[in-house]
Amino acid sequence: MIKPHTQIKKVFIEKGSLQYPLAQKVLKNLGPVPVEIINDEEEVIEKYNLLKDPVGEGKKALLLKPLKGDFIKPCPCTPHYLGCNYYIINTDLNCPMDCTYCILQHYLDNPVMVSHVNTNDLWEQLDRFLYQHRSRFIRIGTGELGDSLALDDITERSKEFIAYFREKTRVNFELKTKTINTDNILCEKPADNIIIAWSLNTELMAKKEEKGAPAVKDRIEAAYEVQKKGFRVAFHFDPLILYRGWEQDYRDIIDRLFSRIDPSGIAWISIGSLRFPKPLKTLIRKRFPLSQIIYEEMVGGKDGKLRYFKPMRLKLYQDIVRDIRSCGGKGVPLYFCMESNEIWRKILNKEPGSKEEVEAFLSLLPRFKAT
Amino acid sequence: MTNMKFTQIDTGTINTKERRFQISPYFSVDSLVLSIKKTGLLNPPVITKREEKHVIVSGWRRIFACRELSIPSIPVFVMDETKDLEAFKVPVFENLSIRDYTQIEKAAVIRKLDGFGESPENIIQRYLPLLKAPPTREVMDAYIKIDRLNENIKETAHNKKWPFATLELMTEWTERERQGLFPFVKELSLNKQKELIENLFEVSRKKGISVQSILSSGEFAKVQKDISLSPMQKAEKIRLLARTQRYPSLSSWKEAFEKVSENLNLPEEIAVIPSKFFEDEVISIRLNVKNKKELEKYADKLKELSSKKEISLLFNPFSHD
Ligand code: SF4
Numbered sequence: 001m002i003k004p005h006t007q008i009k010k011v012f013i014e015k016g017s018l019q020y021p022l023a024q025k026v027l028k029n030l031g032p033v034p035v036e037i038i039n040d041e042e043e044v045i046e047k048y049n050l051l052k053d054p055v056g057e058g059k060k061a062l063l064l065k066p067l068k069g070d071f072i073k074p075c076p077c078t079p080h081y082l083g084c085n086y087y088i089i090n091t092d093l094n095c096p097m098d099c100t101y102c103i104l105q106h107y108l109d110n111p112v113m114v115s116h117v118n119t120n121d122l123w124e125q126l127d128r129f130l131y132q133h134r135s136r137f138i139r140i141g142t143g144e145l146g147d148s149l150a151l152d153d154i155t156e157r158s159k160e161f162i163a164y165f166r167e168k169t170r171v172n173f174e175l176k177t178k179t180i181n182t183d184n185i186l187c188e189k190p191a192d193n194i195i196i197a198w199s200l201n202t203e204l205m206a207k208k209e210e211k212g213a214p215a216v217k218d219r220i221e222a223a224y225e226v227q228k229k230g231f232r233v234a235f236h237f238d239p240l241i242l243y244r245g246w247e248q249d250y251r252d253i254i255d256r257l258f259s260r261i262d263p264s265g266i267a268w269i270s271i272g273s274l275r276f277p278k279p280l281k282t283l284i285r286k287r288f289p290l291s292q293i294i295y296e297e298m299v300g301g302k303d304g305k306l307r308y309f310k311p312m313r314l315k316l317y318q319d320i321v322r323d324i325r326s327c328g329g330k331g332v333p334l335y336f337c338m339e340s341n342e343i344w345r346k347i348l349n350k351e352p353g354s355k356e357e358v359e360a361f362l363s364l365l366p367r368f369k370a371t
Numbered sequence: 372m373t374n375m376k377f378t379q380i381d382t383g384t385i386n387t388k389e390r391r392f393q394i395s396p397y398f399s400v401d402s403l404v405l406s407i408k409k410t411g412l413l414n415p416p417v418i419t420k421r422e423e424k425h426v427i428v429s430g431w432r433r434i435f436a437c438r439e440l441s442i443p444s445i446p447v448f449v450m451d452e453t454k455d456l457e458a459f460k461v462p463v464f465e466n467l468s469i470r471d472y473t474q475i476e477k478a479a480v481i482r483k484l485d486g487f488g489e490s491p492e493n494i495i496q497r498y499l500p501l502l503k504a505p506p507t508r509e510v511m512d513a514y515i516k517i518d519r520l521n522e523n524i525k526e527t528a529h530n531k532k533w534p535f536a537t538l539e540l541m542t543e544w545t546e547r548e549r550q551g552l553f554p555f556v557k558e559l560s561l562n563k564q565k566e567l568i569e570n571l572f573e574v575s576r577k578k579g580i581s582v583q584s585i586l587s588s589g590e591f592a593k594v595q596k597d598i599s600l601s602p603m604q605k606a607e608k609i610r611l612l613a614r615t616q617r618y619p620s621l622s623s624w625k626e627a628f629e630k631v632s633e634n635l636n637l638p639e640e641i642a643v644i645p646s647k648f649f650e651d652e653v654i655s656i657r658l659n660v661k662n663k664k665e666l667e668k669y670a671d672k673l674k675e676l677s678s679k680k681e682i683s684l685l686f687n688p689f690s691h692d
Contacts, residue, residue, distance in 0.1 A: 049507040050495055282536060285543075286509070295577035297618050299648040309621050310650055311689075342652045 004096040004150045004179060004212065007060055011035045012044050012112065014065035020117035022155065023064045029154040030062075041065065041110055048111045055287065058111025059096050062151075066118035072129050075144060078275075080302035081338045082352060085359035088144040089126075091116055091157060095147040097178060097212035100288045101239055104145065106280040113146070115155055123164065130168060137363035143176025143197070150179050158184045166191040172267070172363065174234065178213040180222040190230035195267045197234035198223050200257065202249035205241050209293060216253055224260045232265055238272035238337055240316055242296050242308060251323045258328030268362060269324060272337035273316055274298070275307040302340075313339075317347045335362060373458075374451040377415070380425060381444050382437055385418065389426040391483075392459050394466060395476045396431075397529045403436040412437060412445055417465075419450040419458050429462035456487035467501060474538055475529040477502045478518035481511055504535070516542040524549060527557050537565045540572055548575075548582040558606035567610045570617040585616075624649060627688030635681060640669055643685055654685055 011033050017023050027035070038044060044063055048054040071090055077083035093114040094104055116122070130138065142148045142161070152158050158175055162185070165173035169192075175185075176197045185196060198219045201209075206216045214222075223233045235257065240250070274293060276284075281294050298306040307313065321334060335358060336343055345351045352358045390396065416430020427434060428450055437445050452458045463480055466472065472480065480502065484494050491511060499506040504514070517538045520528075528538055541549060552571060556564050575582045585591060586609075594600065594608045615622040625645075632643045642657040656673070660666045676682060684690060 046496065046506075050492060052508055052512070054507065054509075282539070292577065295573050297620055299618070299621060299650070301648075302650055309618070309624075309648065311624065312620060340651075 003153055003181065004147075005030065005154045007096050007212075008033060008062050008113075008154075010061040012038050012061065012063040014041065014063070015039055017064050017066060017117055020064075020066065020119070022115070022117040022119050025156065026062070026064060026115060026117075026154045029156070038063075041114075044112050045110050053287065054111040055105045055283075056098065058094065059098060059113065061112045063110070063112045063114045064117050065114065067116035067121070071116070071122045071125050072140070077355070078303040078305060078338045081340055082336070082344065082358060083355035084335060084337070084362060085139070085355045087129075087138060087140040089122070089140060089142045090145050091119075091122065091142055092146045092151055092155065094145070095150040097147065097150065097210065099178075099211065099213065100209040100284055100291045100293060101241075101274060101276060101280075103276060103280065105283050105287070106277060108145070113151070115151060119160070126164065130171065134170070136170075137359070138171045139174070139359065139363060140171060141174035141176055141197075143174070147177050147179060148175035149177040149181040149185075152179075152181050152184055156184055159188060162188045162191065162194050165194060169193055174267075176234075176236065178210060178219060180214050180218050182222050182226055185226055185231070186229055190232075192232065195232045195234050196223070196226045197236060197267075199236045199238060200253060201237070201239075201241065202246065202253055204245075204249055205243070209241065209288075209291060217256060220257055220260050227261060227265050232267045233261065234267040234269065236270045236272070236337070237320060238270055239274040240271065240320060241274050241293055242312065242316060243292065246316075247319055250320055251327075254320070254323045254327045254329075263329050263332050266329070266332045268333045268335060269329065270335050270337045271317060271320060272339065273308055273313050275301065275305045275338065277305050281306065303338075313343065314346060317343065321347055333362065373461075375417070375448040376451065377446065377448055379444050379446050380418070380449075382434065382442060384425050385434060386421075386424040386426050387431075387434070389421060389424070391421075391455060392426065392428045392462055393431060394462055394479050394483075395473075395529065397475075397526050398432050398435075400432050400436040400439060403432050404439055407433075407436050407440060407442075412442075415446040415448055417448045417450055417461055419452055425449075428458050429465050454487075456484070456489055459483055459487055463498075472502060473529050473532055474517065474535050475525050475533075477504060478514040478525075478538075481514040482518035485511075485515060513539050513542065521546065521549065524553060527553075531561050531564065533561070533564070537568055540568055544572065544582065551583045551586055554602065555606040555609045558603045559610060563607075563610055567606075567613055570610075570613040574613060574616045585613075621648060624688060628685065631681065631684040631688050635676060635679065635685075637676070638669070638672065640665070641672065641676075645685075652686065 008030060011027065011030065013023060013035060015037055041063065048058055051057045067090065073088055073090065075083065075086040075088050094108055094111070095113065142157075149158060161173060161175070165171055172193050172195060174195045174197050176199065178199050182196070200216055200219060203216050206213060223235075227233050237250075274296075284291060284294050297309050297312060299309050301307045308316065317336075324332065324334065334348060336348070341351050341353065350361075352361060412433060414430075414433065416433050417428040418425045419428050420426070434445070450458060450461065481494060481498065484498060485491070489498075491508065495506050495508060495511050499510060504510050513535075520538070520541060524541065552568070556567060559567060571582050571585065575585055578585070586595070590612050591609060594605055594612065597605070600608065628645055635643075637643065640659045644655040644657060646653055658666075658669050658673070660669055
């Protein structure tokens with residue numbers, strides 16, 4: 001597997017950003033690549049908008065700049081469906097992999113990967129945020145607007161995050177990835193509240209729809225190593241994708257997962273099915289003309305996004321949950337990402353009612369004791 | 372600034388076959404004829420010379436209206452500009468200041484600017500924002516493709532004001548596919564046109580067969596051969612068939628729901644309405660009443676209905692299978 005960062009062919013640096021230690025670290029770790037100093041991000045956006053495939057080209061470039069606003073935001077989830085009160089940390093945006101369904105193609109104005117280098121502000125903001133929320137349990141992670149570990153070889157952020165959160169026992173910190181870039185993590189001492197999570201799919205979908213991402217069996221092997229080291233792990237079967245033969249393919253992956261991973265060390269498994277805002281459909285059609293995923297039966301959900309017709313989702317979830325339970329994951333906490341109360345009730349026999357209840361359910365789970 | 376000379380010229384000397392600066396050929400002169408008849412030509416067209424002949428830069432409708440009124444000579448501004456790109460900016464900016472362009476006109480503007488040698492950077496960064504379009508290469512390229520569509524499709528798209536997304540989708544079809552579908556599309560209203568184009572495209576891509584193959588098979592072929600149907604009825608049936616093929620589960624769910632509600636023999640004052648795409652489990656019951664007495668009557672009826680076993684089928688029309 002080629003390290004994802006090796007496809008970075010150009011670095012843009014916003015004027016004044018070189019003073020940050022992280023910018024210097026990234027440049028050092030990247031080795032020789034052309035560097036261009038720019039006045040502001042707009043210049044890069046304009047430049048990439050002139051290209052035929054700005055999204056694809058943007059994945060070969062990295063912009064180093066400070067973030068002027070807040071690093072920490074509540075996960076936007078989606079209107080009219082049940083959220084989980086998760087918080088996201090926007091340190092690095094976008095990623096070098098190129099998944100067909102990736103919402104970031106549509107969501108981010110800037111197609112170039114961005115690494116926010118003002119880590120001093122990040123720690124300050126985190127201190128303040130955790131103090132403000134000191135009376136409650138927090139679930140927080142970096143993998144929403146990018147892959148948590150895709151650039152970890154050059155940013156080495158995982159080490160700093162683990163060191164920072166290790167002592168924050170009222171926080172569950174999650175690094176979410178599709179990569180096998182776990183070298184930095186494997187050098188760290190595990191902590192009970194640090195969770196390393198992998199997005200999983202069938203091997204066929206990974207091959208066809210997750211360009212640049214490792215095979216799923218390799219992700220499971222990486223998770224095995226991390227679990228062996230003593231970390232808690234988690235998995236996201238999201239987005240589940242319908243296609244001819246999905247039943248057996250998902251079962252095979254779930255089987256493989258539980259043949260390698262100790263279920264008692266799985267913090268949670270989330271489940272969600274393919275969904276995206278309508279404009280992404282056009283983008284997918286144009287960027288991935290051979291992909292078939294947009295031609296399944298998807299209709300407008302309560303949030304306006306396209307998602308599988310509900311009876312199809314119910315069948316999909318029923319099968320996945322049954323397979324997880326029967327393959328060894330009987331006691332593993334499961335939750336839905338962006339689904340309705342009805343789905344929770346019909347599939348998991350739970351009706352949380354609010355995102356606070358989902359949060360409580362996920363935060364108060366028994367902790368895995370590293371052996 | 373280009374030199375302009377105000378003068379009077381013979382309408383017959385204008386070469387109306389030369390359309391290099393024309394943005395839209397889809398216009399009618401009827402209302403303008405009436406206005407010129409009443410008040411004369413108030414706003415002189417702009418012309419220039421190419422190969423010793425007068426060609427129109429802007430004011431096509433005005434010149435055609437004057438010709439229809441057999442006005443022998445008209446006042447014009449003659450532009451002393453040999454560069455096509457510079458001359459073309461006149462109608463582009465003139466129209467921009469008075470109205471919104473349709474997507475077809477935007478496509479013509481972009482393709483002509485490109486053809487006259489305007490740089491892609493300028494088209495993307497200067498003109499696309501003026502045309503209220505996203506300033507990206509993808510959008511520029513899409514407009515150029517849209518302008519290459521056949522005239523009959525462009526005319527319908529212009530008149531019905533098709534949105535960009537529908538036109539962009541059309542560019543991904545083959546010419547045969549487009550022409551195969553066109554007779555049906557043109558019979559429908561804008562929203563139905565959009566729906567038919569999108570659904571047929573997606574069915575064809577999902578099945579990996581051409582739109583013609585779909586249209587010439589099974590129910591689609593039957594509809595087309597049915598001489599008892601008018602062109603509009605055929606178009607409507609084709610639209611519904613395409614929808615059923617694109618959304619087979621949703622369609623059968625809908626059909627089953629309708630059957631269940633039909634079997635309940637509800638009075639016409641009571642209607643059961645599922646949520647959009649059955650996404651919500653809630654079913655709405657609409658009751659139309661004129662007075663208290665009717666309300667009591669239908670409330671009783673509703674109560675009676677709720678005790679029927681079949682009522683639960685409304686919440687899952689397939690649960691008896
Ligand atoms: S790995 Fe995640 S962030 Fe990267 S392209 Fe895929 S979905 Fe997007």
